[in-house]
Amino acid sequence: MKHQTQTRHDDVSGQVIGALINLSGRQRMLSQRIVLHVLLASHGEPGALAVVKDCLATFAATHAELVNGNAHLPGVFSDALRQLYFGTRRADDRIQQFIAYANHAVASLESDSIDAREEIAALVAQATPLLELLQAITLAYQNEMRGIEMASLRRQNEIAEQLGNISMQANIVALNARIAAARAGQFGREFAVITTVLADIIKEMDQLIHSVVDPSGTNDASRRSSAQRAAPVATAG
The missing domain is CATH 1.10.287 (Helix Hairpins)
Known part of the structure; x- marks a missing residue:
């Protein structure tokens, strides 16, 4: 994923960071829904695969906005967030990997592939580590909010x-x-x-x-x- 145009930390308002906190919190919920409905789809639950696709599209689009920004959001705007997304925690790579695993699981279920069980197991193995990572991202945005409040x-x-x-x-x-x-x-x-x-x-x-x-x-x-x-x-x- 390409990096966004740099935004100065001082240009980011508390209102914008509040929106980023909400988005990052929603990502946690979406990741759990994706894994849950993949499992339900593997057991033949009607409509589960459609839910997975919808949640996965929203999850991927939101991640792109958090990292690259858009007309209203700054993307990764601080050193702490850059370190989290692109440094030792490799949040961007790990989230992209989760998206890829989810897409593979969906494709396997749609084609009734013999590899479906393996693909689902790989996705499920990502669930807990990813949830912890998404929680760390939300906390990072909350720390940015506290920094703005202290500066104010x-x-x-x-x-x-x-x-x-x-x-x-x-x-x-x-x-x-x-x-x-x-x-x-x-x-x-x-x-x-x-x-x-x-x-x-x-x-x-x-x-x-x-x-x-x-x-x-x-x-x-x-x-x-x-x-x-x-x-x-x-x-x-």
Whole structure:
């Protein structure tokens, strides 16, 4: 199977990885259905062979999408997945081998070949190892999802820290402006109103930051910034 066009890891969204997790999970179910219905077909179960063909076509097409990608999916997009599919685990080769065994079993059953029993036994022998491999693939996609979530959390914390520093500086400026307005007496009354409004805006901005970035109130960076803002240092002389 040809390798897909490389997609940058950072370009893959959590929503896309969620779709990949669902597809890889469905592959586990399909692999079991393929083996089960091959066995049922070997015992003359009506319609079992048709189920095998349908499941096998979906299984093969989905594997191609997971590896090579399509208009909506990136294919194998990370070093961890490339190692799993094309490295020591040889997931791509092993899945292709399972597909080949299944096709041989179907052909033998359709032609009532004397090799059918042998072909079915070879397929059944692949069932458990393949199921374990497909589970490892699903776990790999779940790890990619956790990586994206951690990166998003780090970005949120960095933004919260930056906004906290800006808010702290704005608080200091507003306090110094109020001091300057008080010193100006009646000439600073209008300016004092402006600084009060500014202080209210800063307070609302702080509350918005905390509610969006850290609704549980457990963000260390936000707590540190809040503590700093609680005791600004006046610098106006």
